[in-house]
Amino acid sequence: MPAPLLPMAQGWAPPLGVVATLPGPADFPAWRQAARRLVAAGIPPERTEWVVEGELPGLLAEAPPPEAPAKPFSVPRAFLDQAEIAIRHSDPARFALLYALLWRLVQGERHLMQAATDPAVIRLAALAKAVRRDAHKMHAFLRFREVQAADGPRHVAWFEPDHHIEEAEADFFLRRFAALRWSIVTPRRSVAWDGQALAFGPGGRRADVPPDDAMEPLWRAYYAAIFNPARLKPAAMRAEMPRKYWRNLPEAAEIPRLMAEAPRRVAAMVAQAAPNPRPQDRRHLSPHPGATHLSRAMGVAPAMTMPIDAHPDPERALAALREELLARPDLPDFASRATQPVFGEGPVGAALFILGEQPGDEEDISGRPFVGPAGRLLDRALIQAGLDRGQAYVTNAVKHFKFTPTGKRRLHQSPDAGDITYYRPFLAREIAAVAPRLVVAMGASALLAATGRKLPVLKTRGQVVPGLTGPPVFATIHPSYMLRLPDPDAQAEAFQGFVADLLAARGQAG
Amino acid sequence: MELLQKLEILADAAKYDASCASSGTTRRNSLSGGLGSTEGSGICHAYAPDGRCISLLKVLLTNACVFDCAYCINRASSNTPRARFTVEEVVQLTLGFYRRNVIEGLFLSSGIIRSPDYTMEQVVRVARSLREEHGFRGYIHLKTIPDADPGLLAEAGRHADRLSINLELPTAAGLESLAPEKSHRRIRHAMAGLRQQIEGAEAARKEARRARPDRFAPAGQSTQMIVGADGADDGAILGTATDLYASYRMRRVYYSAYSPIPEASRLLPPSPPPLVREHRLYQADWLLRFYGFSREEVMAGGQGGMLDLELDPKTAWALQSRASFPVDVNRAPREALLRVPGLGAKTVDRLLAARRHATLRVADLARLRVSLPRVLPFVVLTDHVPRGLEAEGLRRRLLPATAFAALAKPRQMALF
Numbered sequence: 001m002p003a004p005l006l007p008m009a010q011g012w013a014p015p016l017g018v019v020a021t022l023p024g025p026a027d028f029p030a031w032r033q034a035a036r037r038l039v040a041a042g043i044p045p046e047r048t049e050w051v052v053e054g055e056l057p058g059l060l061a062e063a064p065p066p067e068a069p070a071k072p073f074s075v076p077r078a079f080l081d082q083a084e085i086a087i088r089h090s091d092p093a094r095f096a097l098l099y100a101l102l103w104r105l106v107q108g109e110r111h112l113m114q115a116a117t118d119p120a121v122i123r124l125a126a127l128a129k130a131v132r133r134d135a136h137k138m139h140a141f142l143r144f145r146e147v148q149a150a151d152g153p154r155h156v157a158w159f160e161p162d163h164h165i166e167e168a169e170a171d172f173f174l175r176r177f178a179a180l181r182w183s184i185v186t187p188r189r190s191v192a193w194d195g196q197a198l199a200f201g202p203g204g205r206r207a208d209v210p211p212d213d214a215m216e217p218l219w220r221a222y223y224a225a226i227f228n229p230a231r232l233k234p235a236a237m238r239a240e241m242p243r244k245y246w247r248n249l250p251e252a253a254e255i256p257r258l259m260a261e262a263p264r265r266v267a268a269m270v271a272q273a274a275p276n277p278r279p280q281d282r283r284h285l286s287p288h289p290g291a292t293h294l295s296r297a298m299g300v301a302p303a304m305t306m307p308i309d310a311h312p313d314p315e316r317a318l319a320a321l322r323e324e325l326l327a328r329p330d331l332p333d334f335a336s337r338a339t340q341p342v343f344g345e346g347p348v349g350a351a352l353f354i355l356g357e358q359p360g361d362e363e364d365i366s367g368r369p370f371v372g373p374a375g376r377l378l379d380r381a382l383i384q385a386g387l388d389r390g391q392a393y394v395t396n397a398v399k400h401f402k403f404t405p406t407g408k409r410r411l412h413q414s415p416d417a418g419d420i421t422y423y424r425p426f427l428a429r430e431i432a433a434v435a436p437r438l439v440v441a442m443g444a445s446a447l448l449a450a451t452g453r454k455l456p457v458l459k460t461r462g463q464v465v466p467g468l469t470g471p472p473v474f475a476t477i478h479p480s481y482m483l484r485l486p487d488p489d490a491q492a493e494a495f496q497g498f499v500a501d502l503l504a505a506r507g508q509a510g
Numbered sequence: 511m512e513l514l515q516k517l518e519i520l521a522d523a524a525k526y527d528a529s530c531a532s533s534g535t536t537r538r539n540s541l542s543g544g545l546g547s548t549e550g551s552g553i554c555h556a557y558a559p560d561g562r563c564i565s566l567l568k569v570l571l572t573n574a575c576v577f578d579c580a581y582c583i584n585r586a587s588s589n590t591p592r593a594r595f596t597v598e599e600v601v602q603l604t605l606g607f608y609r610r611n612v613i614e615g616l617f618l619s620s621g622i623i624r625s626p627d628y629t630m631e632q633v634v635r636v637a638r639s640l641r642e643e644h645g646f647r648g649y650i651h652l653k654t655i656p657d658a659d660p661g662l663l664a665e666a667g668r669h670a671d672r673l674s675i676n677l678e679l680p681t682a683a684g685l686e687s688l689a690p691e692k693s694h695r696r697i698r699h700a701m702a703g704l705r706q707q708i709e710g711a712e713a714a715r716k717e718a719r720r721a722r723p724d725r726f727a728p729a730g731q732s733t734q735m736i737v738g739a740d741g742a743d744d745g746a747i748l749g750t751a752t753d754l755y756a757s758y759r760m761r762r763v764y765y766s767a768y769s770p771i772p773e774a775s776r777l778l779p780p781s782p783p784p785l786v787r788e789h790r791l792y793q794a795d796w797l798l799r800f801y802g803f804s805r806e807e808v809m810a811g812g813q814g815g816m817l818d819l820e821l822d823p824k825t826a827w828a829l830q831s832r833a834s835f836p837v838d839v840n841r842a843p844r845e846a847l848l849r850v851p852g853l854g855a856k857t858v859d860r861l862l863a864a865r866r867h868a869t870l871r872v873a874d875l876a877r878l879r880v881s882l883p884r885v886l887p888f889v890v891l892t893d894h895v896p897r898g899l900e901a902e903g904l905r906r907r908l909l910p911a912t913a914f915a916a917l918a919k920p921r922q923m924a925l926f
Contacts, residue, residue, distance in 0.1 A: 111867050116860035117874035140553050144610045155609060175539035176547040180609060215606045221514050222607075225521035226568060227558040230769040231785055236561025240554065251556055251612075259559050269772045326695070336682060337753050339702045340695070364757070365702040405756035407799070 344395025443478025544645030575621030615649030738783030
């Protein structure tokens, strides 16, 4: 026999076998205490037998576990967590399995719980999983019947769990139904809640629980009505709701009828299909399902042939532009994936027309320009430059968010020259309506949109260049450029440069 | 009309909404009063013979509707019998069912009657009564109506765990031809509004010190698309889904295979798509969200914009990407193992833990209950090197000899 790692109790000779008797079938604290003593006494799993009080005695020599002072030792949390659940399993070998694993853990296999392919570890996981599933099915398939007693309603349920889960799961029903008075009867145990305390007692019989109650016809009717006969998948149903539960589920009595009638009901539905479109249906039969109703009704012209000043009143001109952007039939593909066009914001007649590239995620959601991270940076810079955002007109060269989806985020995708060209007539009309003194173009896309030329931003910044239409264009960086700089010092420096640009623009606009 | 008859009509009218989730909300219990609890994971209290979970009392407040959507049984021009619950009837049904432990809560939707505001107000009254008059702590999912007043939506979000708006059809043109009163633009706008409110409430609760601000739909928003009612292919459907997840932080996008309804409009296809198409879309959706696949990769396993109906999308992709295999189970990173057909995320994590202490063999995979015929062609183990990865016959060997392959055949509705 190998020398035990833990000291044995003095003056005690190990018998051939030891029987550890537990007071209940799922009493984890009692098992833990007994196991501690056995480990302390150096009794290996093969010489240990576990029995539950009142159940059949074992085969090994009758000897109680030693009364050795159990020296504390530690085991991985993962073992305790699984063991506490697995001990509720009805497999009589569960105690021995737990002890065998414990023995290996204290004998030096410290990483045993990570050995996911070890048969004993797999068995432990399987037991715990079965218990959890049983508990989940109890939460799901236990049915209360309402009984009218002299002192008010009581809720009574009959359930047949596979494992010893009654006491562990009583808390679930307490958390859920603390305001009711209820009892749950199983073949092995009963649990009662009187509004004050939980009481556990011996098991009962199905006949102890009323067979139905006043709402059962409604529940059965609901079950039958929510079933879709056109998608019969009985195997999927049985996988999640095995037959063994059916005898205690009132709605299960409907299953044979629902399945038998399904083919006839589907055939009847097919036969019932409206033979000819009714008058109401006719309006769906549009000859061009691809084109939008609105655009056809409006008969809008392609972007390039738009008049520069459709409305003499600039406010109305901006409103018309906004309406038009909502429903143009020729928008680029990415526009249909955005939530909405994001239009400019600010007063007509503003001296500064601040132009960015395109709306980002937050702008797309809120429908307002520069409200995301870059917008917050712009706001800070404007304040430092002594400018009031409310006095400026803020907008973007491209009016829809162009993105690539990545999981729960949308990655900004730069607009290409074609996109900028598409939106340029809208920008021109917007500039014409606002009639600013200076267009502040932030970043390459804005500069391209406003000047028609591909100018290098870092070389052009701080300069005034001619615009394609109307007012001159002042070039600067886009605030998101600063957000992309990894180094905080470089960020701070870029921010000061941006503020200086805005101050210069303010001077230019007079 | 009797309550039972109303329930039959209004549950029948609600069953085309696939969502029945009751998970992912805040933890609540009734130890300090009220009725009910929510504990993170959802509970399916029953399953119908269509294989769908029954977790919530899923009903319409009324199936009368002024809209005329061709795919919907409740459209204005259908001859389906109409009914309408009172607010109190829905409240009492919910509480009565809940006390008997047959549901986790309520999923309430409604046909549009009079106006979007009027309809939304009725729906909100049910939730308000459950929460405020009856202290109901169970799960509430409300369908929101895109054009309803923001004040009503705010109150709906305060009472509900989840809010949803169905996109209905995967493409804007499809929706417009089948549902003239609806538009993708307005629906997306409403989804954006929900995301704003959900995130705004989360941010406010994080910052708040004492009096915590109200929650807003803590289980987030979801949506549903009908598959097979218009011409959109799987690639288009998954494209729309990935946009929805990224744009509006959807917790779930549900795919509902178009199912024949009584009095079907002639605009709809005469036969439904095979149910397995819906199943493949869910599998693909899972690969996109949890397995690091891009939409393009998933679609590469199919043909002509459609997923492979006979094989699951991961196996179909692997057959088209044989250069990525075999993967060494003892050395490959987690991302590569997740791409092996037949290995799920849980199995991968157990393999990663196990290989730190031992080298893995075929028997180890078998002990983890992995399907060896599916996995072995794609992996290397200490005692296994796959042969025939290039073979033409690999696809045939991987075809499961199960009911699924049979299900993949298009269904014809038999008249008799």
